[in-house]
Amino acid sequence: EAQVTQNPRYLITVTGKKLTVTCSQNMNHEYMSWYRQDPGLGLRQIYYSMNVEVTDKGDVPEGYKVSRKEKRNFPLILESPSPNQTSLYFCASSLDAYYEQYFGPGTRLTVT
Amino acid sequence: AQSVTQLDSQVPVFEEAPVELRCNYSSSVSVYLFWYVQYPNQGLQLLLKYLSGSTLVKGINGFEAEFNKSQTSFHLRKPSVHISDTAEYFCAVSDAGYGGSQGNLIFGKGTKLSVKP
Numbered sequence: 001e002a003q004v005t006q007n008p009r010y011l012i013t014v015t016g017k018k019l020t021v022t023c024s025q026n027m028n029h030e031y032m033s034w035y036r037q038d039p040g041l042g043l044r045q046i047y048y049s050m051n052v053e054v055t056d057k058g059d060v061p062e063g064y065k066v067s068r069k070e071k072r073n074f075p076l077i078l079e080s081p082s083p084n085q086t087s088l089y090f091c092a093s094s095l096d097a098y099y100e101q102y103f104g105p106g107t108r109l110t111v112t
Numbered sequence: 113a114q115s116v117t118q119l120d121s122q123v124p125v126f127e128e129a130p131v132e133l134r135c136n137y138s139s140s141v142s143v144y145l146f147w148y149v150q151y152p153n154q155g156l157q158l159l160l161k162y163l164s165g166s167t168l169v170k171g172i173n174g175f176e177a178e179f180n181k182s183q184t185s186f187h188l189r190k191p192s193v194h195i196s197d198t199a200e201y202f203c204a205v206s207d208a209g210y211g212g213s214q215g216n217l218i219f220g221k222g223t224k225l226s227v228k229p
Contacts, residue, residue, distance in 0.1 A: 033216070033217075035219075040221060041221060042202060042220055042221035042222050043202065043219040044219075045216060045217075048216060058216070090156065092156075098144055098206050098207070098208065099144070099163075099206075100158050100161055101158075101217055102158075103148075103155040103156040103157070104155055105154065105155045106154075
């Protein structure tokens with residue numbers, strides 16, 4: 001089954017404790033992206049990757065890092081999480097940047 | 113740079129009534145347009161898309177949307193809604209790949225459709 005998977009689905013952590021949210025797709029997509037969703041703000045792009053080893057900042061990159069060492073994986077790293085990073089995070093993938101994106105199920109992160 | 117405006121943050125409607133969710137965009141280049149749906153506690157799912165061709169686009173679950181270039185709109189419609197259509201709907205735009213731009217997807221802030229019995 002074609003899908004985007006994210007882990008963990010739910011995470012509660014404390015300020016400053018490094019964490020990684022994994023994202024994997026099995027559709028051989030070139031393009032991958034991370035979004036955060038906050039009430040009343042819709043989805044805002046954090047980082048995206050056009051291809052392996054090619055990443056770039058989206059609209060809200062502060063406090064996040066990403067890497068794209070393999071085509072299928074695109075982990076999101078929070079090196080020192082803060083409470084304002086409490087949010088619902090979605091990973092997405094697409095054939096390329098211009099077409100429909102396939103979304104993962106989301107990761108709900110709470111930073112206390 | 114593109115932007116997307118969803119004119120209504122919440123739309124309450126009775127079951128079997130028609131509904132229109134409004135979306136306007138701004139862009140200096142040609143665009144691709146999308147509507148996504150998010151059911152409670154789920155990820156986003158593509159409803160329909162406009163890439164080129166006919167301006168009336170049909171999607172899943174009986175939804176359709178019309179691309180109006182002169183009014184820069186892409187409104188979503190359904191002639192008769194069901195309780196199960198209760199969800200949040202997002203309009204999104206990307207540029208059509210011209211001019212060397214990155215073509216990333218820009219989302220509106222969403223419209224919550226609430227269907228009442």
